[in-house]
Amino acid sequence: MPRKKDPFVCPRCGARAQEPNKTWTLVSPMPDKYGRITVTVMGSFTCPSCGYSWRAVVQKIKTGGGEAEEERPREPGMVIEIDLNDLDDIE
Ligand SMILES: [Zn+2]
Numbered sequence: 001m002p003r004k005k006d007p008f009v010c011p012r013c014g015a016r017a018q019e020p021n022k023t024w025t026l027v028s029p030m031p032d033k034y035g036r037i038t039v040t041v042m043g044s045f046t047c048p049s050c051g052y053s054w055r056a057v058v059q060k061i062k063t064g065g066g067e068a069e070e071e072r073p074r075e076p077g078m079v080i081e082i083d084l085n086d087l088d089d090i091e
Pocket of ligand 1: 010011012013014015047048049050051052
């Protein structure tokens, strides 16, 4: 078993797609606690063998790091809670 799930492999029959039909990026709306933004590259695949279509995460990029200091304007009475941990547990 591969350690990491291969996004190119068809979840239905196990054949490997050559490349995504289409890719796009998702940018997380909030930086993590280190001030980094996670950019997720998604791909849309079609299986060359059975024709099944699926979408998978092709790559995750963390950007904007290097600033240890957290400086965020705080507006009283305004609470934003977004849990990004589910998307972000590679390590
Ligand atoms: Zn397939």
